[in-house]
Amino acid sequence: MKMMNVNQTTVYDAIVVGTGITGGWAAKELCENGLKTLVLERGPMVKHVEDYKTMNKDTWDLPFRNKLSEEDQKKYHKQKRVGWAPTDATKHFFVNDLEHPYQETKRFDWIRGYQVGGRSLTWGRQSYRWSDIDFEANLKEDVAVDWPVRYQDIAPWYDKVESYIGVSGEKLGLPHLPDGQFLAPMELNCVEQDLQKILRSTFDDGRLLTIGRVAHITENTIDFEGRGPCQYRNRCWRGCPFGGYFSSNSSTLPAAERTGNMTLRANSIVHEVVYDQTTKHASGVKVIDAATGEKLEFKGKIVFLCASAMASVGVLLQSKSPSFPNGMGNNYDELGRNIMDHHYQLGASAKIDGHLDKYYKGRRPNGFYIPRFANLDQKTKRDGFLRGFGYQGGASRENWGEMVAELGYGAAYKKAMLEPGGWQIGMTGFGEMLPYHDNRVTLSRDKKDQWGLPQLDFNVEFKENELQMREAIKEEAVAMLKAAGFKNVQAYDTETGPGLGIHEMGGARMGWNPRTSVVNKNNQLHDVPNVYVTDGAFMTSASCVNPSLTYMAFTARAANHAAEQFKLGKFA
Incomplete structure (x- = not known):
């Protein structure tokens, strides 16, 4: 990909704000439909392979053995709340909190990556479909507002996205977790297989364990346009030079560029969508050049906001005009409300006796998944909370380092140092958070x-439904590990706020009624139909599965809708 000069007098067919998971898909679909598309990214350029500067480094190649220096810990003091990132090898793909501050009336862990590719370079790659249990829950339980779509509306777009990005997984035939277009699944190890058998034979609520459904190429059965299969290095967050996992940089942005219809500009901070009082449409966006501070305005007939959920909401809140004094699409005070995330960093862990004659090959960039089994029907109904949760986890052998700290010597000690430790297992719960009207984000006044x-x-805060669910997540994790006969089973619950699941969503929710929602069933602002919001901001509820696949499916659907409307002259 290359940067191009952008002329402020040019009127583009479409402008895409953001280059992450959804921005890449919007760019690809719009460009492949023939629309001349300007793609804007607030962070610097990152070229596939060329700019993955730590992709091949080992721990000993890094000055602090992959730990952050004291100085960097200050720079990333909020980003490092997530625990696993940033590290010395990945810090350049996370924002410097001192340079990009935000306010917390109540704690919110906003983990961000400002660069071409956004968080598609560092996402967890777990890819699950929603079902009608998710799309219908609000209506059936009289929570918030109803989704204006159902699974059958999105299923073809799930097919399209999965087939293009490459998702490996196992078909299960579960109505609440629909199967998809899967490549060969990765393998469970011996301990995970043991737990799989125990769950199947011990519990009568349909719970099961499968390998995670993950956006990695595991077989060369189709042409992935220059991407190669996963090499099991598990260095995904540094950028994959093989393109083994899906990212905007390895896949959708190059596809958009191949059409000749994409113009990409980095270091472009979009802060306002410009509204034309005469046409009642958006006419473009206002931009600040991150490097020079220059103020610019780019014109376009369609605007796609894909900057990430909270950033897109922020842009709309700043987009004020006589028609929208409180922000574009905010005449009924719905913009910035109903913020959600998933539960994270709670579950259980254990040690395992035996299997000391077994090991595994490679560094599998994936774990197991236990789909939702609570509140699916009358049999699985739980008291105390609505909705459900699933688990992601993995088993592994501990490393050799445990021997180094021991006071030992001689032949036996040397032999022990050459052997791996025992097996351990852990699982983390991901639970659904309900949309609450008073969980909101606003613009700071000062x-x-x-x-x-x-x-x-x-x-934003977890409320009683979430607190009750968190207790159930821990209890069930402990029960499953104990049922398997594992040792030293311990629950854990790390202090956290919403946001840490890095699945933040809501703020410009989808719905039927313009008075109670911000976008319609096609992701268009109710009041400004040539503005589409297709990142997590449009989410009306949260489900309990990772949301990125759903974002991509809705984005592909919306971009094709926009292209059809454009060709019909609706946005002239």
Whole structure:
């Protein structure tokens, strides 16, 4: 991919804001439909392979053995709340919190990556479909507002996305976790297989264990346009030079570029969508050049907001005009509300006796998955909370380091140092958070960033339904590990706030009624039909599965809708 000069007098057919999971898909679909598309990214350029500067480094190649220096810990003081990142090898794909501050009326862990490719370079790659149990839950339980779509509306787009990005997994035939277009599944190891058998034979609520459904190429059965199969290095968050996992940089942005219809501009901070009072449509976006501070305005007939959920909401809140004094699409005070995430960093762990004659080959960039088994029907109904949860986890042998700390010597000690430790297993719960009207993000009244733009201020919390669910997540994790006969089973629950699942969503929810929602069933702003919001901001509820596959499916659907409307002259 290459940067191009952008002329402010040019009127583009479409403008895409953001280059992450959804921005890449919007760019690909719009460009392949023939629309001249300007793609804007607020962070710097990252070229596939060329700019993955730590992709081949080992721990001993890094100055602090992959730990952050004291200085960097200050720079990433909020980003490192997630625990596993940033590291010395990945810090350049996470924002510097001192340079990109935000406010927390209540704690919110906003983990971000500002660069071409966004968080598609560092996402967990777990890829699951929603079902009608998810799309219908709000209506059936009288929670928030109803989704204006159902599974059958999105299923063809799931097919399209999965087939293109490459998702490996196992078909299960579960109505609440629909099967997809899968490549060969990765393998469970011996301990995970043991747990799989125990769950099947011990519990009568249909719970099961499968390998994670993950966006990695595991077989060369089709042409993935220059991407190669996963090499089991498990260095995904550094950028994959083989293109083994899906990212915008390895897949959708190159596809858009091949059409000749994409113009890409990095270091472009979009802070406002411009509204034309005469046409009642958006006419373009206002931009600040992150490197020079220059103020620019680019014109386009369609605008796709794919900047990530909270960032897109922030752009809309700043897009004020006589028609929208409180932000574009916000005449009924719905913008910035109903913020959600998933539970994270709670579950259980254990030790395992035996299997000391077994090991595994490679570094599998995936784990097991236990799909939702609570509140699916009357048999599995739980008291105390609505909705459900699933688990992601894995088993592994501990490393050789445990021997180094022991006071030992002689031949036996040397032999022990050459052997791996015993087996351990852990599982983390991902639970659904309900949409609450008072969980919201607003523009700070007095805090601005280095470009003079208002910071976002989060006022979001888990409520009683979530607190009750968290207890169930821990209890069930312990019960499953104990049923398997594992040793030293311990629950854990790390102090956290919403956001840490890095599945933040809501703020510009989809719905039927313009008075109670921000976008319609096609992801268009109710009041400005040539503005589409297709990142997590449009989510009306959260389900309990990783949301990125759903974002991509909705984005592909919306981009094709926009292209059809454009060709019909609706956005002239």
